[in-house]
Amino acid sequence: MSAPRSAGHRPAAPRLDHHTLEKYENVWFGIAVIMSVLLFVTVLASFLSGTAPSLSGEGGHHITGVKNGRLDPGNFAATPFATPGLRHNADGSYEAFVIARAFQFEPAVLKVPVGQPVTIHVTSADVLHGYFIEGTNINATAIPGQVSSFTTTFRRPGTLNLVCNEYCGTGHHNMVSSVKVDVQEP
Amino acid sequence: MITSPLYSPHAARETPVISDAAYLASLKKVTQYYIVTAFLALLIGVLIGPLQALNYGGINVYDTPILKALLKSYYQGLSLHGVLNALVFTQFFISGWMLYLPARDLGMRINMKFAWFTYLLMTAGLLLAAVPLLTNNATLLYTFYPPMEGSPLFYIGAAVMVGSSLLVVGQVVAMWVAWKRANPGRVTPLVAFMCVATWMMWAVAALGIVIEVVFLLIPWSLGWVGGVDPLISKTLFWWTGHAIVYFWVLPAYIAWYAFLPHHAGGRIVSEPLVRLTFVMFLLNSTPVGLHHQYADPNISVAWKTMHMFLTFLVAIPSLLTAFSVGAALEDAARARGGRGLFGWMLRLPWGKPTFSAPVLAMVSFILGGAGGIVNASSAFAPVVHNTAWIPGHFHITVGTATTLTFMGISLWLIPHLTGKRMPSVRLASAAVWTWFVGMMVFALGMHWQGLVGVPRRALVSATAQSVYRDMPIQIPQMLTAISGMILLVSALLYFYVLFRMLLSRRLDDGEAASPLPYSEVISPAGQHLAGASALVRFTEPLLALWGVALLLVLLMYGPVLARLAANAELVPGWRLY
Ligand code: HEM
Ligand SMILES: [Cu+2]
Ligand SMILES: [Cu+2]
Numbered sequence: 001m002s003a004p005r006s007a008g009h010r011p012a013a014p015r016l017d018h019h020t021l022e023k024y025e026n027v028w029f030g031i032a033v034i035m036s037v038l039l040f041v042t043v044l045a046s047f048l049s050g051t052a053p054s055l056s057g058e059g060g061h062h063i064t065g066v067k068n069g070r071l072d073p074g075n076f077a078a079t080p081f082a083t084p085g086l087r088h089n090a091d092g093s094y095e096a097f098v099i100a101r102a103f104q105f106e107p108a109v110l111k112v113p114v115g116q117p118v119t120i121h122v123t124s125a126d127v128l129h130g131y132f133i134e135g136t137n138i139n140a141t142a143i144p145g146q147v148s149s150f151t152t153t154f155r156r157p158g159t160l161n162l163v164c165n166e167y168c169g170t171g172h173h174n175m176v177s178s179v180k181v182d183v184q185e186p
Numbered sequence: 187m188i189t190s191p192l193y194s195p196h197a198a199r200e201t202p203v204i205s206d207a208a209y210l211a212s213l214k215k216v217t218q219y220y221i222v223t224a225f226l227a228l229l230i231g232v233l234i235g236p237l238q239a240l241n242y243g244g245i246n247v248y249d250t251p252i253l254k255a256l257l258k259s260y261y262q263g264l265s266l267h268g269v270l271n272a273l274v275f276t277q278f279f280i281s282g283w284m285l286y287l288p289a290r291d292l293g294m295r296i297n298m299k300f301a302w303f304t305y306l307l308m309t310a311g312l313l314l315a316a317v318p319l320l321t322n323n324a325t326l327l328y329t330f331y332p333p334m335e336g337s338p339l340f341y342i343g344a345a346v347m348v349g350s351s352l353l354v355v356g357q358v359v360a361m362w363v364a365w366k367r368a369n370p371g372r373v374t375p376l377v378a379f380m381c382v383a384t385w386m387m388w389a390v391a392a393l394g395i396v397i398e399v400v401f402l403l404i405p406w407s408l409g410w411v412g413g414v415d416p417l418i419s420k421t422l423f424w425w426t427g428h429a430i431v432y433f434w435v436l437p438a439y440i441a442w443y444a445f446l447p448h449h450a451g452g453r454i455v456s457e458p459l460v461r462l463t464f465v466m467f468l469l470n471s472t473p474v475g476l477h478h479q480y481a482d483p484n485i486s487v488a489w490k491t492m493h494m495f496l497t498f499l500v501a502i503p504s505l506l507t508a509f510s511v512g513a514a515l516e517d518a519a520r521a522r523g524g525r526g527l528f529g530w531m532l533r534l535p536w537g538k539p540t541f542s543a544p545v546l547a548m549v550s551f552i553l554g555g556a557g558g559i560v561n562a563s564s565a566f567a568p569v570v571h572n573t574a575w576i577p578g579h580f581h582i583t584v585g586t587a588t589t590l591t592f593m594g595i596s597l598w599l600i601p602h603l604t605g606k607r608m609p610s611v612r613l614a615s616a617a618v619w620t621w622f623v624g625m626m627v628f629a630l631g632m633h634w635q636g637l638v639g640v641p642r643r644a645l646v647s648a649t650a651q652s653v654y655r656d657m658p659i660q661i662p663q664m665l666t667a668i669s670g671m672i673l674l675v676s677a678l679l680y681f682y683v684l685f686r687m688l689l690s691r692r693l694d695d696g697e698a699a700s701p702l703p704y705s706e707v708i709s710p711a712g713q714h715l716a717g718a719s720a721l722v723r724f725t726e727p728l729l730a731l732w733g734v735a736l737l738l739v740l741l742m743y744g745p746v747l748a749r750l751a752a753n754a755e756l757v758p759g760w761r762l763y
Contacts, residue, residue: 021456021513022456024509024513025456025459025506025509025510028505028506028509029502029506032501032502032505032506033502035501035505036498036499036501036502037498039498039501039559039563040494040495040498042565043491043494043563043564043565044491046565047491047565055480055481055482055483055487056483056487057484057485057486057487057488058483058484058486059483059484067753068484068753069483069484069753070484070753070755071755072755073757074758102760102762126333126760126762127331127333127334127760127762128331128333128334128416128420130481130572130641132571132572132573132639132641134639134653135639137568137569138568139481139567139568139569139571139572140481140483141479141481141482141483143416143417143482143483144333144416144757145415145416145755145756145757146416146417146483146484146755147483147484148481148482148483149483161651161653163639163641163653164641165571165572165573165641165642165643165644166331166572166643167261167327167331167334167643167644168334168762169261169334169760169762169763170259170261170762170763171762172261172643172644172645173260173644173645173646173648173649174649174650174651176649176650176651176653
């Protein structure tokens with residue numbers, strides 16, 4: 001391809017072609033694959049170390065009135081969602097029941113204990129809502145007819161903002177309430 | 187031995203000549219209609235953007251009388267912005283672009299009546315959906331998650347519009363199959379290959395949304411069934427919703443691979459790898475959508491994690507693209523005398539908007555891709571999910587990588603199609619650079635606000651509570667507001683150039699003045715399969731690979747959807763807007 005050049009001219013750098021590039025490409029391909037796999041492994045590691053919150057695969061497991069994570073959004077009466085808020089169970093565990101509806105959360109302020117694992121169950125009475133606690137990685141969708149459940153431990157006392165982060169209508173941006181982390185037994 | 191004049195064995199392949207002038211004129215015209223419709227949608231969509239940027243700058247302009255007269259709410263504007271930009275602009279542009287390219291690349295004759303019918307049907311779908319959107323009867327945002335309910339017209343229009351894109355798929359695939367029959371043993375030319383693979387990917391991807399809208403939402407919105415399962419719908423939506431981002435970005439890749447080196451004076455250096463890239467996208471784009479649902483209940487963590495793994499794998503073909511296109515550009519720059527490890531970059535034609543637009547789009551995509559990996563990781567996702575970080579992310583992917591590339595394409599494609607001239611290189615160049623700078627600033631502001639915890643899709647500037655006023659976000663708010671103004675200027679410059687060009691008189695023969703450049707830049711993989719490399723032979727049977735792609739999706743979605751269907755909980759619709 002390249003013709004010999006007359007002396008005196010600076011020879012142009014050789015043009016790239018598939019053969020000169022193939023080696024580099026393969027190396028790059030290998031790096032890309034390794035990077036992707038490493039990414040995956042690090043996420044798995046964060047699962048194991050518990051730094052990633054894990055929404056349970058089936059919401060509201062073993063709650064009365066909730067079957068396969070589903071319930072009737074028009075009738076909470078047969079479920080603990082009839083009285084939203086925190087419960088201290090007989091076995092010492094804490095569970096909280098939260099209803100999202102346009103455009104507020106029930107209870108208006110959720111009180112939780114500091115330093116104790118709490119399982120929070122969230123559902124919606126109408127459309128999709130979001131359950132996002134500012135400054136944490138608690139982020140779950142509230143779906144009508146379904147329960148989202150996750151367990152978390154609040155480590156510091158104080159008041160956290162809870163905002164709806166899924167579009168739910170004209171009042172969406174005002175759907176803000178709070179979670180109060182108490183030192184005393186609530 | 188007779189060699190066809192169309193396939194000269196040496197040097198680069200020539201574009202096959204289409205000798206029927208009337209046919210070519212009609213093909214160009216339908217392409218132009220698609221492209222112009224796309225940009226009209228973008229014009230309306232983009233004008234709403236700066237208002238939203240002001241909202242995220244802490245300034246609520248939605249109570250001013252003019253806006254109150256035009257928009258019922260922030261959310262109606264946002265629905266228009268999302269639908270027009272992300273769904274309408276992209277689909278129309280891509281339908282024109284990826285119908286024209288393979289037809290020219292293969293030199294095939296397509297049925298023009300069918301092509302026009304498809305265009306008209308797609309436009310009819312758009313107009314149907316536009317009525318409820320404009321009258322605040324479908325303020326659902328572009329994701330239209332039920333049980334928020336819109337007018338049936340919206341769902342029907344959307345189904346017709348998206349369904350029409352499948353007719354384009356059919357026409358392009360049929361064209362390619364006919365070419366294969368007529369040219370046994372030949373390697374599909376690269377541009378046609380990339381288009382066919384992308385359309386096949388889209389057909390697999392679109393199934394989710396088509397099933398959702400046709401079988402769940404339309405009957406429900408018409409009142410034929412009593413309710414809808416929101417989670418099944420959302421899952422079907424994201425079957426399409428993630429892969430759609432590749433449907434947006436692959437047509438830009440085609441431009442980067444096939445035309446960008448040309449605009450810089452170079453050529454593609456490694457064709458087999460390009461083919462591999464597109465096959466990886468065909469196989470791997472769709473079975474990854476659960477990464478949008480980490481926050482959703484009642485889907486097992488194991489399935490979400492499998493989708494996450496596959497998502498990370500889709501990063502590989504993008505990394506390959508960065509390498510190949512980068513190499514092609516370096517090649518071009520060195521051919522112009524560029525030297526040094528990085529010094530060659532100076533030799534690239536930065537003042538040429540047809541060049542700077544796609545290159546800046548690529549730069550933007552490198553950053554956007556990196557952010558996308560954060561979003562896809564289920565460890566990070568809960569921190570950024572549904573925060574302002576997300577629009578920060580996709581304005582440098584679809585909003586720049588795709589949109590800026592398409593803008594750059596329009597600057598030479600419209601002259602090619604119409605024989606009209608780009609009125610001002612300087613203004614066009616200014617539009618391109620301000621778009622890039624504006625979007626970079628926008629992305630910085632929005633990613634930053636998202637990390638602090640500002641949610642997306644919210645009229646945060648008018649929130650009654652003090653939650654956002656108490657956050658340390660003054661700097662990123664300012665950045666977002668400023669970026670909105672930069673982008674407004676950029677958009678006005680671009681649309682001025684575009685409309686002056688469209689409204690000017692025809693001066694040239696487009697074929698000569700702005701030729702389809704790929705014929706010269708393509709590096710031939712060899713014309714014959716028999717002598718081609720293993721990678722070329724592996725990637726050529728696209729129909730079989732299409733089947734594998736569908737199978738993979740069924741494997742990765744079948745069990746998830748079956749379980750959801752078994753536990754379906756239908757709920758009534760609501761209109762809260
Ligand atoms: C002038 C340029 C633009 C500006 C200033 C702008 C601004 C914004 C802002 C601030 C948001 C966030 C709104 C919210 O979450 O409440 C947004 C959302 C969005 N933008 Fe843009 N944008 C522009 C152009 C584009 C382009 C070119 C595209 C795509 C081609 C695009 C697609 C979207 C989409 C899909 C959404 C999400 C809508 C939703 O959440 O439902 N935008 N835009
Ligand atoms: Cu909301
Ligand atoms: Cu995605």
